Amino acid sequence: xxxxxxxxxxxxxxxxxxxxxxxxxxxxxxxxxxxxxxxxxxxxxxxxxxxxxxxxxxxxxxxxxxxxxxxxxxxxxxxxxxxxxxxxxxxxxxxxxxxxxxxxxxxxxxxxxxxxxxxxxxxxxxxxxxxxxxxxxxxxx
Amino acid sequence: xxxxxxxxxxxxxxxxxxxxxxxxxxxxxxxxxxxxxxxxxxxxxxxxxxxxxxxxxxxxxxxxxxxxxxxxxxxxxxxxxxxxxxxxxxxxxxxxxxxxxxxxxxxxxxxxxxxxxxxxxxxxxxxxxxxxxxxxxxxxx
DNA sequence: TTGCATTACATGACACAGCATGTATCTTTG
DNA sequence: CAAAGATACATGCTGTGTCATGTAATGCAA
Numbered sequence: 001x002x003x004x005x006x007x008x009x010x011x012x013x014x015x016x017x018x019x020x021x022x023x024x025x026x027x028x029x030x031x032x033x034x035x036x037x038x039x040x041x042x043x044x045x046x047x048x049x050x051x052x053x054x055x056x057x058x059x060x061x062x063x064x065x066x067x068x069x070x071x072x073x074x075x076x077x078x079x080x081x082x083x084x085x086x087x088x089x090x091x092x093x094x095x096x097x098x099x100x101x102x103x104x105x106x107x108x109x110x111x112x113x114x115x116x117x118x119x120x121x122x123x124x125x126x127x128x129x130x131x132x133x134x135x136x137x138x139x140x141x
Numbered sequence: 142x143x144x145x146x147x148x149x150x151x152x153x154x155x156x157x158x159x160x161x162x163x164x165x166x167x168x169x170x171x172x173x174x175x176x177x178x179x180x181x182x183x184x185x186x187x188x189x190x191x192x193x194x195x196x197x198x199x200x201x202x203x204x205x206x207x208x209x210x211x212x213x214x215x216x217x218x219x220x221x222x223x224x225x226x227x228x229x230x231x232x233x234x235x236x237x238x239x240x241x242x243x244x245x246x247x248x249x250x251x252x253x254x255x256x257x258x259x260x261x262x263x264x265x266x267x268x269x270x271x272x273x274x275x276x277x278x279x280x281x282x
Numbered sequence: 283t284t285g286c287a288t289t290a291c292a293t294g295a296c297a298c299a300g301c302a303t304g305t306a307t308c309t310t311t312g
Numbered sequence: 313c314a315a316a317g318a319t320a321c322a323t324g325c326t327g328t329g330t331c332a333t334g335t336a337a338t339g340c341a342a
Contacts, residue, residue, distance in 0.1 A: 019271045026177070026274050033174040034220045036167070051298085071321065079175045084299055086322055108307045108320040130160045133167050192328080212291065225329055227292055232328095249290040249337045 036136045043132050048125045049095075053080060055129060057088050058122045061098060061112055070109045097121055177277040184273050189266045190236075194221060196270060198229050199263045202239060202253055211250045238262055 041052040050058070060077050061069055075085050089112060092098045097118035103109035114122060182193040191199070201218050202210055216226050230253060233239045238259035244250035255263060 019275070022271065022274045022278055025278055029170070029174055029278075030178075031220055033170055037171075053298085072319085075320095079172055081300060082321075083301080083323080087298075090322090103320095106308070106320080110321070130163065133163045134160075137163055137166055137170075194328085213289085216290095222330060223291075224293080224331080228328075231292085244290095247290080247338070251291070 032136075036133070039136060040129060040132050043128050044125055047128055048121055050121070050125060053084070053088055054092055055122075055125055056080075057085065058092060058097060058114070058118060059126060059129075061114055062119070062122050062126075067111065067113050068103075069112050070103060071112060072109065074112065092118070173277075177274070180277060181270060181273050184269050185266055188269055189262055191262070191266060194225070194229055195233055196263075196266050197221075198226065199233065199238060199255070199259060200267060200270075202255055203260070203263050203267075208252065208254050209244070210253050211244060212253060213250065215253065233259070 037052060040055075044050045044052060044055050048055075056078060057074065057080075060074050064073060071082075071085060071089065074089075075082050078085065080088070089098065089100065093100055096115060098112055098114050100110045100112055103111050178193060181196075185191040185193060185196050189196075197219065198215065198221075201215050205214060212223075212226060212230065215230075216223050219226065221229070230239065230241060234241055237256060239253055239255050241251045241253055244252050
């Protein structure tokens with residue numbers, strides 16, 4: 001494992017950072033976050049008709065790697081709101097990419113699972129997602 | 142100027158970073174960005190009835206430090222869309238925090254300026270903004 | 283000067299997120 | 313067991329963002 005590259009920047013120690021430093025830091029983060037998110041969204045939208053948050057949910061369901069993945073499980077893994085998740089899953093289900101079915105042991109819960117089409121789309125989309133991220137977040141960028 | 146603190150983490154060199162590294166990096170950025178944005182928004186909303194993007198515009202107008210700051214000038218400084226800016230300025234104007242007046246030399250343009258109340262609110266809000274950022278983005282957090 | 287492209291800003295239509303709340307189902311407590 | 317509270321999810325309402333377009337003013341070419 002080759003040695004290390006220090007990413008971003010090296011900052012002055014905490015007590016020495018001025019307000020301007022903190023604000024510049026924040027603005028820079030904001031700029032890069034929003035730009036990257038927009039690029040991801042565009043790439044996914046154009047190629048797979050998926051929004052970024054839609055893909056993210058698809059990805060989390062895929063990662064769960066179980067047919068017994070509930071909404072609750074997912075919502076714990078994403079910064080998304082429970083209600084936002086509910087609607088995203090709704091869209092994905094309507095698009096035929098995943099299924100919602102009642103959990104038998106707890107009938108309040110819903111199991112969420114990829115359909116075969118969902119899995120197929122996810123595989124291709126994840127490739128694009130990785131590529132965009134690699135080019136956006138690479139230290140040389 | 143005291144010596145340095147390396148923020149975030151030290152990553153493996155580029156060519157060695159796996160997809161999982163890149164994705165984890167992204168998710169971490171996303172998480173912290175969204176959390177910080179939410180905290181800023183909440184603090185500004187509760188104390189000054191200002192959304193984050195509203196404050197950001199107020200701040201940019203203040204920073205321009207000229208009575209001849211146009212919408213165009215501002216839009217070049219923010220990741221916001223021109224149409225989003227238009228609406229934000231609209232809200233701020235309705236709230237009495239800034240004024241829009243026609244530019245005499247180019248009547249397509251609008252000069253945007255803080256009202257005295259806008260300046261006063263900005264001063265207080267910027268303090269809170271800085272405080273939240275300092276606690277959110279400090280290396281110890 | 284006239285005609286066309288460009289620029290600055292506003293706005294209508296729509297998509298999506300959040301909050302508050304509703305409904306159904308557990309769970310706990312007395 | 314009954315009643316009260318907690319939990320899982322859905323949904324109405326609203327605010328804010330984007331895209332596409334509209335309107336007015338300006339610049340530029342012939």
